[in-house]
Amino acid sequence: MTEAKRIAAEKAIEYVQDGMIVGVGTGSTVAYFIDALAQIKDKIAGTVSSSENSTAKLRAHGIDVLDLNETGPLSLYVDGADECDPxxxxxxxxxxxxxxxxxxxxxxETYVCIIDPSKRVDVLGKFPLPIEVIPMARSLVTRELTKLGGEPILRDFTTDNGNIILDVHGLQISDPVGLEREINAIPGVVTVGLFARRPADIVIEGSEPIQVW
Structure with missing residues (x-):
């Protein structure tokens, strides 16, 4: 799927306009987008990065990374996904x-999601659902997630915010908006990895031929 990721990432460059501050996500597909963005770095005003890893990649290419509190609203955000439904x-x-x-x-304003064909699904949930949790709330949140029918497993990982992640297995998410709201309401949850209330605006699938929807 390496070529599919590269194709999707390079297509996303078409959405970058002169003078933009570009929101940049995280992951293997986004790494190709950062490489492509480096080719036009003099065209943009800078970036806002979603992770320390992406920040390091951007700065290695000589691309400015700015603070979202200083930039205000962004015109464009480009990121990948672990799963994407219709x-x-x-x-x-x-x-x-x-x-x-x-x-x-x-x-x-516009969220462009770049994926390879393996990330497209009819119903979300085959990929374990990540949830960022404040460490002291791990047991409480685990119990509540189990009541929802999932199997939460602690990931051996600390987030850039100093929190833990529970990956919830065994879910079939027929109501992503409702489940996002319900999990976010559990005390101790920082956020859930469901992007449903604010989904992608444009999806670029690096297939042959390329699909934009």
Missing amino acids: NKCLIKGGGGALTREKIIAEAS
């Missing part, structure tokens, strides 16, 4: 940056 609702967080990704998506 309504452009997403599961994200496989790389552990879901909270910052969700903040930037919310702050952006």
Whole structure:
């Protein structure tokens, strides 16, 4: 799927306009987007990054990384997904940056999601649903997630925000908006890796031929 990721990432460059501050996500597909963005870095005013990993990649290319509090609303955010359904609702967080990704998506006018064909699904949930949790709430949140029918497993990972991640297995998510709301209401949850209330606006699938929907 390496070629599919590259194709989708390079297609997303078409949405970058002169003078933009571009929101940049995290992950293997986004890494190709960062490489492509480096080719036109003099065209943009800078970027806002969703992770320390992406920040390092951007700066290695000589691309400015700015603070979202200083930039205000963004015109464009480009990121990948772990799963994408026909309504452009997403599961994200496989790389552990879901909270910052969700903040930037919310702050952006247009969210372009770049995927390879393996990420397209009819119903979300085959990929374990990541949830960022404050460490002291791990047991409480685990109990509540089990009541929802999932099997939460603690990931051996600390987020850039200093929190933990529970990956919830065994879900079939027929109502992504409702489940996002329900999980976010559990005390101790920072955010859930469902991007449904604010889904992608445009999905670029790096297939042959390329699909944009």
